[in-house]
Amino acid sequence: MFAESEAEDAQHAFKDIPVIDLANISNNDTAARKALAREIRDACMNVGFFYVKNHGVSESVIQDAFSNSKKFFALPLDAKMKIENKTTPNFKGYSPLLSGNNDPNNKGDLQEGFEFGWEDPPVEAQDIANQNVTPKENGNNDGVMAGANVWPEELPEFRLASLRYYHALVNLGKSLFPMFALALGLEDNFFEDKTRHSAALMRMLYYPPQTGPVDDRIIGIGAHTDWEASTFLITCLIRLLLEQCFTILWQEPGIQALQVLNAKKEWINAPPIPGTFVVNLGDQLARWTNDIFKSTVHRAINRSGVERYSIPLFFGTDYGVRLEPIPGCVSSSRPMKYEVITAGEYVKAKLAETYGH
Ligand SMILES: O=C(O)CCC(=O)C(=O)O
Numbered sequence: 597m598f599a600e601s602e603a604e605d606a607q608h609a610f611k612d613i614p615v616i617d618l619a620n621i622s623n624n625d626t627a628a629r630k631a632l633a634r635e636i637r638d639a640c641m642n643v644g645f646f647y648v649k650n651h652g653v654s655e656s657v658i659q660d661a662f663s664n665s666k667k668f669f670a671l672p673l674d675a676k677m678k679i680e681n682k683t684t685p686n687f688k689g690y691s692p693l694l695s696g697n698n699d700p701n702n703k704g705d706l707q708e709g710f711e712f713g714w715e716d717p718p719v720e721a722q723d724i725a726n727q728n729v730t731p732k733e734n735g736n737n738d739g740v741m742a743g744a745n746v747w748p749e750e751l752p753e754f755r756l757a758s759l760r761y762y763h764a765l766v767n768l769g770k771s772l773f774p775m776f777a778l779a780l781g782l783e784d785n786f787f788e789d790k791t792r793h794s795a796a797l798m799r800m801l802y803y804p805p806q807t808g809p810v811d812d813r814i815i816g817i818g819a820h821t822d823w824e825a826s827t828f829l830i831t832c833l834i835r836l837l838l839e840q841c842f843t844i845l846w847q848e849p850g851i852q853a854l855q856v857l858n859a860k861k862e863w864i865n866a867p868p869i870p871g872t873f874v875v876n877l878g879d880q881l882a883r884w885t886n887d888i889f890k891s892t893v894h895r896a897i898n899r900s901g902v903e904r905y906s907i908p909l910f911f912g913t914d915y916g917v918r919l920e921p922i923p924g925c926v927s928s929s930r931p932m933k934y935e936v937i938t939a940g941e942y943v944k945a946k947l948a949e950t951y952g953h
């Protein structure tokens with residue numbers, strides 16, 4: 597299914613990141629959907645990153661989440677520390693500056709974060725996101741990452757704005773799975789029974805400006821794929837517990853920070869493009885496709901001189917899913933690279949490897 601010439605094409609170093617128009621994502625016309633899947637397939641094989649436009653998420657929902665995220669990070673440190681992720685079930689909540697480190701060669705990630713997961717949408721969030729969310733069926737209420745979200749009592753509107761945005765993005769994410777299936781030459785429902793309770797974790801991120809002399813070992817978020825192990829406990833646990841399928845990232849307009857590493861080890865800028873999100877594949881899809889789909893190393897450095905905000909949403913699969921190579925991704929010239937385990941076993945093995953129990 598994946599011709600050798602295609603695999604060779606994938607070795608070419610990309611210079612830019614494609615923009616894909618999702619207008620046809622729910623088109624009844626099979627040919628239109630397949631054409632879209634073909635574009636997604638090329639981006640997944642060559643880059644591991646792509647922008648999406650006409651994604652259907654309303655600008656006001658995005659702006660509301662953004663402005664509330666700004667208000668949250670502007671709260672006094674002691675208000676944020678009351679909900680520090682180290683003190684909450686399953687690491688939900690606030691992570692202070694330099695508390696994570698995505699690249700062992702660096703001194704720490706120069707970012708603050710706020711993490712939350714599935715929560716049944718408040719009624720107001722349902723109608724504004726204008727989506728048909730069915731709480732219990734779609735919710736990740738039983739995974740390792742389950743556990744109540746924590747919210748700052750000083751900013752009640754933050755919760756509603758964040759959940760509206762979260763549910764709109766979860767719906768967008770769910771609509772991408774059939775496209776990945778078509779892109780792999782599979783039936784479009786291939787991922788349906790594997791993503792019923794899939795974990796979807798959202799992080800609000802704040803990168804302070806890096807002014808004055810810049811220490812090259814301190815950058816916004818060190819080079820990483822979504823997700824691999826890292827040195828600090830919290831980041832490490834979150835990453836291990838949620839082996840990633842893909843990420844949908846919103847970036848603050850007008851500020852360049854995100855960079856993606858190509859096959860020639862050149863950092864390619866991925867600037868914010870108005871009206872788009874960035875989608876990038878995580879390690880799980882790479883593993884599942886025997887590395888035909890790429891999980892590409894990336895980092896963010898905010899040298900704009902001003903504050904920068906971004907919001908990634910990380911999608912996983914159900915923990916019982918066996919990560920065996922997807923049909924067509926293994927051949928005599930492309931032998932299996934990874935052993936077959938379930939997503940849950942993978943998590944356990946990684947924890948044992950890291951903490952020796
Ligand atoms: O802030 C960004 O642009 C990237 C964030 C990121 O890559 C991550 O949180 O995994």
Ligand SMILES: [Fe+2]
Nearest residue numbers: 820821822894
């Ligand atoms: Fe990332």
